[in-house]
Amino acid sequence: MEYVTGDRFSPEFLEKRRASLQLFIDRINRHSILSTSPYYQKFLQADQMVLVSSSDHQAIGDTVRDSNVFDNIGEVFINAFTKVKTPDDKYVEMKEGIDKFENNLVNIEKIHVKMLKTQTELGHEFQLLGGAIESLGKMETQITEPLNEFGQGLLTYAQLFKDKVTAEDLDYCTGIHEFIAYCEAAKETLKLRDQKQVDFEELTRFLNANSSERDRTMSTGKSPGISGFFKDKINDFKGVDPEKARQERLSKLDAKIDDLKTAVNQSEETAQKFSTQVTQEFELFNNVKLYDFKELFRSYTDTQLAFHEKGAQFWESMLNVVDGIQIAPSPVIQE
């Protein structure tokens, strides 16, 4: 949002972005598969800003994009409307877990951002207060010095707020924000895994449909369904040999069934590999979560400790200054 409404080149924005990107790179580095990806290697070595082109795909020997007739159809049509038929509780739990976690983070981020705003305002007010007390010192000639010192001191106290807000924003808020994005990425992966399972389920269903058709053809010789009935009638009319037609149909079905069997096996393998990988990824996700949040909580706590420690010290030192606000006692009344 800041990109749109704020200053794209302001140092604060750049610093935030730098911190976010750093987190991103850190996460890739920790990942055994991603960190060894040739794309990543190329990215790190790039001395020019280039986009990955198709020739690069071939050069790298991209084997991911293997053909599967039903892949495209599945992903565009079937999977858009189909849910997993036999959902695995394991993966449902994973998704719900991530959702809950993400939800909490979103709410917490909101409140923290609000609190940081309030604290910035507080810092500003203390700045004003310092100036006002200094001005007061100018007109109270008997106590100008202590008031001056107190007023100046308040300016340094105001700075404490600024430091705290900057540190918190950069470390904690950015960290939480990035983790929310990570949750989204994890959910995407889970969705993809679901799609693979859907592929498998759909193909299996299709295979079974064809198998039963073949069996029926074997036994009755008639084409299935209303259109089959009309097709047979037309063939009769045409004078096609019903036995020949049946044999043709059988061989066509057999071929299809063979194809489908291959596809189903492939898809099952893919789905299983995907699921295994996802389980591993999820474990990694949880480890990362633990690691990241330990860091986040630690840095947040450190920021609070620094602020309150310096704050307590400041007010202690000011106590001595203001204790000295006094005038010399009244001159002795001479009669």
Added chain:
Amino acid sequence: MDSSEITDPLTSTDPLSNSIVSHADETPKQQPEEEIPVDQSNNEATSVAFALDPNEPPEEPKVSFCCDLDRTLTTMPKTLFLPTVSVAITDLREQIKPAITIEDANKVHDMAGKSFIAYLIRVDIDNLRFESKHRYSEFESLRNLLVHNYPSVAVPPIPEKHSVVAYAAKPGKAQQDPKIILKRKRLLQSFLNRVASHPKLQGCHEFHLFLKGETPWSDIVNMSGPVIRRKPSMAALVETKILKKPDPTFVAAEDYTVRFSNQITFIRKIHKKIVGYYVETAVSSMDLGALYNGWSLTEQSLSEAIEQMGQAVDSTLTATNTLHSVLDERFGDCLSEYIKYSSAIQSLLQTRHKAHLEFEQISESLINKQQQLQKLESTEHESQRLAAVLAVEGQPPIPLPRPQGFMAQLNALIDNDPEATRRGSISKTKDLIVSLEAQRETIRLQLLDLNSKIHHDLDRFQRQKVSDLRDMFVSVCLVHRDYHRKALEAWRATKEVVEKINT
């Protein structure tokens, strides 16, 4: 008297000495605007304006006492009523209490069925203990009485009658809002202690009776004779004429009061904003703490750390609430008091200004009359001389040269014996001059006395103000330090738990 000499017109008894007291740029200035972030006004007046001149004659000590309370109040040190904040006592609520306290504020129903708040006042000095109950209007009446009976003193302020804001929020219920009642309690208590410690005001017998609580206030008021019940009119402030020979010390005092009042008003505005932001922070902290606690229930390995984060947020919340409420009590209240106190001083200086004006006016009248007399006498002298000359030359006395002026001509027309008239005027004028001189002298002495008393009161006020400023700022430091310490403790505990997360 050499008219080129620079003398104070008040000390010279010769009204004709029209000496002009020189003073640099101390002409009464326009009221500076309210919002002055940096002191940009032309007002350079400082607290020096309130300092006592070393030549100022000291105040006379009190010799007679009206009752036992009077004697006790006079002998007790000021700090009994206005104890200073001790840096050694961290919890501000544990600080020493003053001798006069308002212990309670209770709703009471009077005969007519109307309800009001009665404040229970306890006096505890030495071997004297009194308890009394008074409502707000009685405090107001007491203060008006003090203002009337002690015109040379700036009387300590009481909280305002109706807060416009509170009225707008919930009319009718304003007087019953607990926060407003508590604030009033504190400010009224402060008022009583300030009066009790004031060398002049503490001698007011009605004040003693007020504290003793044996006589109802209405009786006390009637006993003391006719008293102006209304608040002194502020309308008079607007139309005061400028003095011909203003007293520079009082001009400086007036300027300084305005300057100080503006600055304190500004500081109070900032204070209110700070408290507002602390309240906002507390509200957010409440939501945040709840979130963390809920979150910790859905996690396993992070659960303890998240819960601890929530705990620290809750602890900080409690500390923040203490912080802003004590700030309001110890800092905000006192700032409000001094803004009103400045108004009281301005009133006082205004009264003095009027008295000074009166003196100038009567001096002027005197000068006029003296000049009139001079003219009359010189005319008389002239005519006598002429008559003498003519008598020598044996001629009958001829009428005098035509008198000047319209009135004189008119008189001359209707007058049968201008000479007799003139001699009559001369003797009348002489009489008038004598009485004016006596009046002027009385007023002059009164004014000198008033000036001296006011000087002493301003000095006393300034000393107390410095002490109060110290107390205010010490309180601010103590309560903030306490807040930070509490928060520090809470976050240290959290850090320990966070470090234990097993990755």
